[in-house]
Structures are given as C-alpha cells and as structure tokens.
Amino acid sequence: MIIMDIKVDNIYAFKDFHINMSYPKKIVNSTIENEFLEERTNFRYKKVNIIMGTNATGKTTMGKLLMLFTNYLNDGGYKRFTNRIADVKKAAKLQIDFVTNENLLYRFEMNVGPKTQKSYTEEDVDIKIFYTPIETRDSYETCASRLDMCECEETTYEKVNTNGWKFSYPIDSSGDKVYSTIEENSKYIYILQQILKTLDSSVEEVVKVSEVENTYVIKWKNCSAIIKDGKIANGEVMSSGTKAGLEISYIITSLLCDMHDLYYCDELFSYVNSDIEKACLSIIIEKLSGRKQLFFTTHNSDILDMQLPKHSFTFLKKDVNNEDDSIKCIAASQYLKRSTDSLxxxxxxDLFCTAPELHRLFEIADL
Incomplete structure (x- = not known):
C-alpha cells in the first residue's frame, strides 16, 4: 500500500491538516530508486518520508491515525474513528488517497456529523471508498482530479486488497511490550544476531530453541535472555537500545521477505547510536523494492546529512495560537529548490520555524 494524500479534521489533535506524498518532477540521479509506479512513470510518490519536528507535533499521532485507517480495511469497524474525535460537538472528516498492488487510485472518505446522542451510531458515520484507474500516462494529480469530480467507481473495504503493514513505536518501559518476531525464517536469526552484536558488542550469539516454538535465546558471557512469542522473559539484562534491535531486525527481515508494503517507524532509534540509526535506515531504504513505502520519524538531525532527496523530508509544527490549524505540515522541497541547498x-x-521555544527553560535559571 502506498499512501498518497491525507486530509483530516477534528480527529486526535489534527484540525484541517493536510500532507501529500506525491512530488512534481523526476529527480536526476536520486539516491532512492523508482519513486514511481512501475509502467506508470508519471505517477510519482515519496517512497521515503522522514517526519521531523519537536515533541507533541503529531509525529506519533499521524502513525496512529494511519493505523486506524489500515485496520478499518481489515474489519470495517467505524468506532475506532469516533473514539478519537476531538470535539464531538463538531463534524469530523478523514480523507486518504492510496494505491495498492492494482493500478487503481483509491480514496477513503469518512464524514462524521456532530454527536447528537449519548454515543455515535452507524448512521452518524458516512464512509465511502472510491477508485479510478491509473492509466499509463496518468500522474497522481490527474487521477485525484477525477476523484474530485466524481468520475470514479465505488467499492467496499473488503474488496480492497493490500499486502499488509507494520507500525513500530518506541520502547515500552513497562516491560509488557510484545516484539514482532519471525523465528521460522532462516534469515531472521542471522539478521538479529548481526544487529544485536552491533548494538551490544558483548552479545555472543543468538540461538533458536528448537524444542520450544517461537522461542530464541540471546547469550552473553555470564547471562542470557529468553524471548518467547515476542515477550522477553528477563528483560532487565537488556539495554533499551538492545531491545530496539529486536524490532529493527524484524523490519529488515520482513522487507527482505516481502511481507509488508507500508512501514511506519516512530522514534524506533531513540536509544540507538546515531551512526547505527543512519546505517540501518540506509539498509531499510535500499530494501524498499516495488510498491513499498516508509514513514520514519526521528529527532536525530544527523539524518539530514544523508544524501536523500529533499522531498523526502517533512517537518511538523504546532501553532498554539491558531486553533483552526494547530498542526502544520512543512515540506522541505517547497523551500529548498536548488540541488546545492543544504537541508x-x-x-x-530554523528556516522552517520548527525549532522548540527554549525561553521558558532559561527563565528557570533566573529563579
């Protein structure tokens, strides 16, 4: 699945929010290959989306919003949306344009009226899915204009075929986090061992336990950690960075095995060395073959030094003085037009005016 456009109003903290994942022209000698649909070269999409911004600007929430949408395609449940409406006295809207393995541009449209009863009912929620064929010379913009003019067909969620998705969120300090694992895959243990040894040089080996299903052991010289069904039996022996390696290993393995099309990695490398984050991100990008797409949130400014197209970077900013448009989306490519411009x-x-305001912190020093 490829996400092309998101418009949302009155869900979570988003008010009249818009982010677009197309880009206007082909980039010569781009470090990201094939950012277009095969045999539809005018239909360009951002295969890699680096989302940056200060705390509480919506990076994690955007992932949660996309997860609501993708899970809807599994079961058609509307309550997951109504439970996240910010102001029930106002209408809410969500519109997402997306592409699957077929040459069709889909549009998911949801409109929810103001709450008039104790709880929302199915009649309060209007959800429709439209689609239009992507012809050989079509761009995203030409297909979207047909959807705007209702030159399209309508379908239902169960008829939309996707190849799955993966959402990864920060380490859960409670210790109850379940990690995605695929021990039955022959590549997984090798990848996991390589990553864990990079994160923690004292790791000696990773061994699959053949006698117990979905279980493996991480061994150090004087101790070990058992992971069964994605849960760590004695997680206190592992650092937060080492735990992050479990999720990183799954993502790289799943890319190699073509398991999912959409990846949303939210602050996955918070506890990981910057050079390791850049190396892992470069591997992930390299393995994004076919119709795959990555959303990657980070606070690490060293990522800006990677030789990625400027259109890959989006910055989120919260404007507390604008109640109608509190979270803004700023595309770096709108400001930096020349190839020599340094992101x-x-x-x-602070060209994008996204730096945190620090004056309140410095006022503490005056106490």
Missing part, C-alpha cells in the same frame, strides 16, 4: 544548514538556521 542541514536550513534546519540549523
């Missing part, structure tokens, strides 16, 4: 210097000089 790192632009961020350091």
């Amino acid at each position: 790192k210097h632009a961020v350091e000089n």
Whole structure:
C-alpha cells in the first residue's frame, strides 16, 4: 500500500491538516530508486518520508491515525474513528488517497456529523471508498482530479486488497511490550544476531530453541535472555537500545521477505547510536523494492546529512495560537529548490520555524 494524500479534521489533535506524498518532477540521479509506479512513470510518490519536528507535533499521532485507517480495511469497524474525535460537538472528516498492488487510485472518505446522542451510531458515520484507474500516462494529480469530480467507481473495504503493514513505536518501559518476531525464517536469526552484536558488542550469539516454538535465546558471557512469542522473559539484562534491535531486525527481515508494503517507524532509534540509526535506515531504504513505502520519524538531525532527496523530508509544527490549524505540515522541497541547498544548514538556521521555544527553560535559571 502506498499512501498518497491525507486530509483530516477534528480527529486526535489534527484540525484541517493536510500532507501529500506525491512530488512534481523526476529527480536526476536520486539516491532512492523508482519513486514511481512501475509502467506508470508519471505517477510519482515519496517512497521515503522522514517526519521531523519537536515533541507533541503529531509525529506519533499521524502513525496512529494511519493505523486506524489500515485496520478499518481489515474489519470495517467505524468506532475506532469516533473514539478519537476531538470535539464531538463538531463534524469530523478523514480523507486518504492510496494505491495498492492494482493500478487503481483509491480514496477513503469518512464524514462524521456532530454527536447528537449519548454515543455515535452507524448512521452518524458516512464512509465511502472510491477508485479510478491509473492509466499509463496518468500522474497522481490527474487521477485525484477525477476523484474530485466524481468520475470514479465505488467499492467496499473488503474488496480492497493490500499486502499488509507494520507500525513500530518506541520502547515500552513497562516491560509488557510484545516484539514482532519471525523465528521460522532462516534469515531472521542471522539478521538479529548481526544487529544485536552491533548494538551490544558483548552479545555472543543468538540461538533458536528448537524444542520450544517461537522461542530464541540471546547469550552473553555470564547471562542470557529468553524471548518467547515476542515477550522477553528477563528483560532487565537488556539495554533499551538492545531491545530496539529486536524490532529493527524484524523490519529488515520482513522487507527482505516481502511481507509488508507500508512501514511506519516512530522514534524506533531513540536509544540507538546515531551512526547505527543512519546505517540501518540506509539498509531499510535500499530494501524498499516495488510498491513499498516508509514513514520514519526521528529527532536525530544527523539524518539530514544523508544524501536523500529533499522531498523526502517533512517537518511538523504546532501553532498554539491558531486553533483552526494547530498542526502544520512543512515540506522541505517547497523551500529548498536548488540541488546545492543544504537541508542541514536550513534546519540549523530554523528556516522552517520548527525549532522548540527554549525561553521558558532559561527563565528557570533566573529563579
């Protein structure tokens, strides 16, 4: 699945929010290959979406919103949306354009009226899914215009075929986090061992337990950790960074095995060395073959030094003075037009006005 466009109003903290994943023209010598549909080269999409911004600007929430949408395609349940409406006295809207393995542009449209009863009913929620064929010369914009003009067909959620998705969120400090694992895959244990040894040089080996299903052991010189069904039996022997390696290993393995099409990695490398984050991200990008797409949130400004197209970077900013448009989406490519423009210097000089306000912290020093 490829997400092309998101418009949302009055769900979570998003008010009249819009983010688009197409880009206007082909990039010569781009470091990301084939950012277009095969045999539909005018239909361009951002295969890699690096989402940056200060705390509480919606990076994690955008992932949760996409997870609501993708899970709807599994079962058609509407209550997952109504439970996240911010102001029940107002209408709410969600519109998502997306592409699957077929040459069709789909549009998911949901409109929810103001709450008039104790709870929302099915009659309060209007959800429709439209689609239009993607012809050989079509761009996203030409297909979207047909959907805008209702030159399209309608379908239902169970008829939309996708190849799955993976959402990864920060380490759960409670210790109850379940990690995705695929021990039955022959590549997984090798990848896991390589990543864990990189994160923690004292790791000696990772061994699959053949006698017990879905179980493996991480061994150090004087101790070991058992992971069964994605749960760590004695997680206190593992650092937060090492635990992150479990999720990172799954993502890389699943890419190699073509298990999912959509990946949303939210602050997955918070406890990981910057150079390791950049190396793992480069591997993930390299393995995004076919119709795959990555959303990757990070606070690590070193990512800006990676030789990625400027259209891959989006910055989120919260404007507390604008109640009708509190979270803004800023695309780096709208500001930096020349190939010689430095994204790192632009961020350091706060060109996008996304730097955190620190004056309140410095006021503490005056106490």
